[in-house]
Amino acid sequence: MKFLLYSGNSPIRDELGGYLKKYFFDNPVTVVHSKEEIEDTLLGVEGKTEGFFSSILIIYFKDYIQDDPSFYKKLKRKVENKNCFLYLFGVFDEMEVLPRYSDFFNDFTDYPLIPETFYARMNMALKNCSVFEENLLLEKQNTENAYLTDHLVESLLKAVQQIAVSFGQMIQYKDLVTGAHIFRVGHIAELMAQELDISKDFPRIKYAGLFHDIGKVGIPDHVLKKPDKLTNEEFKMIQKHVEIGADIVEPIEFFEDVIDGIRFHHERWDGKGYMHGLKEEGIPLVARIISIADVFDVVVSPRPYKKALSMEEGVSEIIKHAGTQFDPKLSKVFEKLFNEGRVEGIYNQVNQEYEKVLGKARIIEALEV
Numbered sequence: 029m030k031f032l033l034y035s036g037n038s039p040i041r042d043e044l045g046g047y048l049k050k051y052f053f054d055n056p057v058t059v060v061h062s063k064e065e066i067e068d069t070l071l072g073v074e075g076k077t078e079g080f081f082s083s084i085l086i087i088y089f090k091d092y093i094q095d096d097p098s099f100y101k102k103l104k105r106k107v108e109n110k111n112c113f114l115y116l117f118g119v120f121d122e123m124e125v126l127p128r129y130s131d132f133f134n135d136f137t138d139y140p141l142i143p144e145t146f147y148a149r150m151n152m153a154l155k156n157c158s159v160f161e162e163n164l165l166l167e168k169q170n171t172e173n174a175y176l177t178d179h180l181v182e183s184l185l186k187a188v189q190q191i192a193v194s195f196g197q198m199i200q201y202k203d204l205v206t207g208a209h210i211f212r213v214g215h216i217a218e219l220m221a222q223e224l225d226i227s228k229d230f231p232r233i234k235y236a237g238l239f240h241d242i243g244k245v246g247i248p249d250h251v252l253k254k255p256d257k258l259t260n261e262e263f264k265m266i267q268k269h270v271e272i273g274a275d276i277v278e279p280i281e282f283f284e285d286v287i288d289g290i291r292f293h294h295e296r297w298d299g300k301g302y303m304h305g306l307k308e309e310g311i312p313l314v315a316r317i318i319s320i321a322d323v324f325d326v327v328v329s330p331r332p333y334k335k336a337l338s339m340e341e342g343v344s345e346i347i348k349h350a351g352t353q354f355d356p357k358l359s360k361v362f363e364k365l366f367n368e369g370r371v372e373g374i375y376n377q378v379n380q381e382y383e384k385v386l387g388k389a390r391i392i393e394a395l396e397v
Contacts, residue, residue, distance in 0.1 A: 029055050029083070029154055029157055029158070029161075030055060030056050030057075030058060030083045031048050031052065031055055031056070031057045031058070031083070032058050032060060032066070032069060032070070032083050033045055033048070033057055033058070033059050033060070034059075034060050034061075034063075034066055036061070040139070041059065043141070044141070045057055045059065047141065047143060047146055047147075048150070051143075051147050051150065051151075052150065052154070055154070063099050066103070067103060067106075070083065070103070070106075070107055070112060071106060071107070083112050083157075100114065100133070104133075114133045114134050134153070134156075135149055135152075135153065137149055184282075185282075191280075208329075208378070208379070209241070209322075209325050209326070209329060210237065210238050210239070210240065210241050210242075211237075211238065211378045212321075212325045212374065212375060212378050213237035213238075213240060213318065213321045213322050213325055214234040214235065214236070214237030214238040215234065215237070215374045215377070215378055216237065216320075216321035216324070216325070216362075216371060216374055217233050217234060217236060217237040217289075217314075217317050217318055217321045218233055218234040218237070219365060219370060219371070219374060220317050220320070220321070220358070220361060220362060220365065221233045221317065223361055223364070223365055224358075224361060226313070230285060230313075230314055231285075232282075232283060232285060232286050233286065233289065233314055233317065235283060235286050236286035236288075236289030236290060236293075236314050236318055237289070237318055237321060237322075239273060239276075239277055239283070239286060239289075239290055240273065240289055240290050240293050240318050240322060241269060241273065242272075242273040242276055242277065242290070243268070243269030243270060243271065243272030243273025243274070243275075243276065243290070244266075244269045244272075244273075245272075245276075246268070246269065246272040247265060247266060247268070247269055247272075248265070251265050251266065252266075255332035256332075267294070267302050267303060268303075270290060270291050270292070270293065270294055270302070270303055271291065271303060273290040273291070274287050274290045274291040277290060285314070286314065288312035288314050288315050289312070289314040289315050289317070289318045291303075291304075291315070292304065292306060292311055292312055292315035293315045293318040293319050293322055294319070295307070295311045295315060295319070296319075296352070296353045296354075297311070297316075297350075297351060297352060297353060297354055297355055297356070298351075298352045298353070301353075308355075309355075311355075316354070316355040316358055317358060319353075319354060319355075320346055320354050320355070320358055320359065320362050321362075323345070323346065323353070323354075324342050324343070324345075324346055324362070324371075327341075327342045327345050328341075328342040339366070339371070339372060339375075343362070343363055343366045346359050346362055346363070347359055347363055
């Protein structure tokens with residue numbers, strides 16, 4: 029903390045400087061001789077000084093009157109973001125000065141100086157400046173901490189997203205058919221959420237689609253890849269994938285809002301689904317969306333045990349079962365997106381991306397033979 033002393037009266041300047049050095053010897057005293065020098069010293073001039081960030085400017089009243097008082101009003105505005113305390117002293121009627129100058133001077137005192145009073149006021153000024161500086165430092169630290177927190181959250185989010193993709197690839201390597209399917213379901217679910225304007229409520233709905241079949245890693249290969257129709261016992265085994273998948277993802281707090289999409293995506297609007305027999309709006313919204321995306325992709329994709337329907341036929345199946353298997357309102361939303369060509373656009377995009385992973389998976393499958 030520095031003292032900046034301005035007075036054209038040498039005896040008064042020397043007296044005041046003596047008090048400052050006596051009582052506040054740890055704080056440097058700089059003498060300035062003009063209002064221009066005040067501004068240069070406080071605000072800094074390129075090539076001359078960086079400016080005094082923490083300082084107490086002490087001004088003699090007669091110099092203040094001679095220098096044009098409006099200068100100090102402007103100066104106060106310029107240093108409001110700096111830790112500068114403006115102090116006026118001299119021969120004046122304090123009751124007259126106070127209302128006129130209190131907006132741009134922090135404190136006043138009469139002259140001749142009373143050492144004890146001057147010390148008390150300067151000490152209070154130093155304390156005020158210290159508090160200001162501490163608050164400014166705290167604000168800076170909070171800003172830095174906020175940046176670090178945002179950066180950390182961004183890094184964690186990126187890491188979690190990479191984990192999500194890795195989960196998807198893990199399923200792809202286990203079952204090539206399921207692998208492409210989950211990526212398409214994820215993108216369709218995200219598209220429907222955008223159309224419904226619920227992306228803020230379900231920002232990770234794409235991962236609900238990506239993970240909805242992750243529980244199939246717990247299903248034996250001879251059941252999962254069986255080319256023929258499943259027996260009742262085998263179908264019961266397949267049904268367990270929704271609970272297995274939810275259990276896998278549940279420990280990851282980041283994906284808390286997608287678990288319902290995994291656990292309940294095989295529930296039906298009429299209550300005849302599995303595993304909990306939920307019906308209508310008792311089925312979580314994210315699961316109702318995943319259900320439509322899931323079934324549509326299944327019926328338009330070839331399987332060893334069935335032929336694929338055309339996309340137009342697939343949409344007709346969704347509308348046909350609206351109100352029994354699917355949420356009727358969501359079915360209409362899906363139909364609208366299809367008619368606009370946005371669903372087909374997803375298939376073109378995802379299938380191109382999937383071809384890259386498919387090549388890797390075929391290599392791994394060949395090595396396992």
